[in-house]
Amino acid sequence: MAKVAARAEIESLLRARQLDRTLTSVAPWHTSRHDDDPASTGVPSLDAMLAGGFRRGHLSELVGPRSSGRTTVMCQVLASAAARGEAVALVDTCDRFDPASAEASGLDLSRLLWIRETGDAPRALKAAMLVLQAGGFGVVVFDLADVRTTALREFPFTTWLRLARVIEGSATVALLVGSQHLGRSPGGVTVTVEPMPGPSRARWAGASHRARLFDGVELRARMVGGQCESRPTTI
Numbered sequence: 001m002a003k004v005a006a007r008a009e010i011e012s013l014l015r016a017r018q019l020d021r022t023l024t025s026v027a028p029w030h031t032s033r034h035d036d037d038p039a040s041t042g043v044p045s046l047d048a049m050l051a052g053g054f055r056r057g058h059l060s061e062l063v064g065p066r067s068s069g070r071t072t073v074m075c076q077v078l079a080s081a082a083a084r085g086e087a088v089a090l091v092d093t094c095d096r097f098d099p100a101s102a103e104a105s106g107l108d109l110s111r112l113l114w115i116r117e118t119g120d121a122p123r124a125l126k127a128a129m130l131v132l133q134a135g136g137f138g139v140v141v142f143d144l145a146d147v148r149t150t151a152l153r154e155f156p157f158t159t160w161l162r163l164a165r166v167i168e169g170s171a172t173v174a175l176l177v178g179s180q181h182l183g184r185s186p187g188g189v190t191v192t193v194e195p196m197p198g199p200s201r202a203r204w205a206g207a208s209h210r211a212r213l214f215d216g217v218e219l220r221a222r223m224v225g226g227q228c229e230s231r232p233t234t235i
Contacts (some may be wrong), residue, residue: 007158015172022026025091028037037056037171038050038051038052038053038054039053039054039055039056039077039080039081039138039139039173039179040053040080040084040147040166041053041054041073041076041077042051042076042077042079042080042083042106043073043076045221046073046191046221047162048222049221049223050189050191054077054172054173054175054188054189055173055187055188055189056171057167057169057170057171057172057174057215058164058167058168058173058184058185058186058188059160059163059167059173059174059175059176059183059184059185059188060173060174060175060176060184060185060188060189060190061175061176061177061178061181061184061188061189061190061191062077062175062176062177062178062191062193062214063073063178063179063180063181063190063191063192063193064179064192064193064194065194066145066179066196067177067192069193069194070145070193071096071145073106073176073191073193073221074099074141074143074175074177075102075105075107075137076105076106076143077172077173077175078090078102078107078108078112078139078141079102079105079106079108081138081139081173082107082108082111082112083106083108085111086111086137086138086139087111087113087136087137087138087139087222088111088112088113088137088139088140088141088148089113089114089131089137089139089140089142090112090113090114090115090140090141090143091115091117091124091126091127091128091131091140091141091142091143092115092116092117092124092143093115093117093119093120093124093142093143093146093147094117094118094119094120094142094143094145094146094147095116095117095118095119096143096145096146097114097116097143098204099112099168101135108128109119113131113137114129114183115127119141119146119147121144121147121151121152121154122154122155124142124144125142125155125159126143126144128140128163129162129163131165132163132166132167132172132174132210133166135170135172137172138171138172138173139172139173139175140167140172140173140174141175141177141179142174142175142176143177143178144176144177144178144182145177145178145179146179147178152178152182155158159183160176160182160184161182163183164183164184164185164188184225188219188225189223189224189225190223190224190225191221191222192221192222192223192224193220193221194220
């Protein structure tokens with residue numbers, strides 16, 4: 001009962017558009033278009049490819065297979081926005097988010113609205129729509145990476161258009177995270193990530209071969225859409 005009451009209270013706040021007064025930074029939140037103020041991803045090479053970052057007021061997407069680095073990039077995007085003093089939100093459709101590792105990577109959890117779902121994609125979509133309609137968030141991530149393809153196909157084809165129209169002209173970046181292309185607004189982009197091929201792309205930490213620890217892999221990103229040239233980059 002407590003969870004039901006808490007969910008109802010959050011939905012009520014979102015509908016009343018009160019979160020823009022309680023969770024955002026003290027700086028005034030402009031309502032005009034923000035095409036010249038991209039949201040930095042926190043990854044220099046990715047920002048260079050995106051000409052500064054994801055475009056505000058547009059729906060973009062981050063796509064990649066499992067173990068491709070998409071969650072790492074997602075956390076960097078959220079952490080970068082939170083570091084700028086912005087409120088951020090994550091609609092976690094399949095309850096895969098690990099707050100401890102995200103905090104260790106630099107995400108200020110006090111600025112994160114984390115909405116956890118247990119695989120019910122329609123309910124997660126409803127939550128994402130409520131958050132976007134509430135306004136006041138710098139970045140809103142809708143994570144659909146582990147949702148079955150059959151479930152995604154049940155969404156009406158206008159779903160992504162509706163999400164894009166809600167934030168049109170606002171200062172919010174809406175970012176879909178998935179294993180396949182879903183949809184984006186005309187000014188948004190699709191960024192695909194994948195590990196660089198070959199064992200030489202692994203990163204290691206340590207002063208000697210016997211003391212080496214695996215520190216990650218280099219990722220390759222490609223961009224589709226937007227006004228920038230589409231090209232691969234290493235992140």
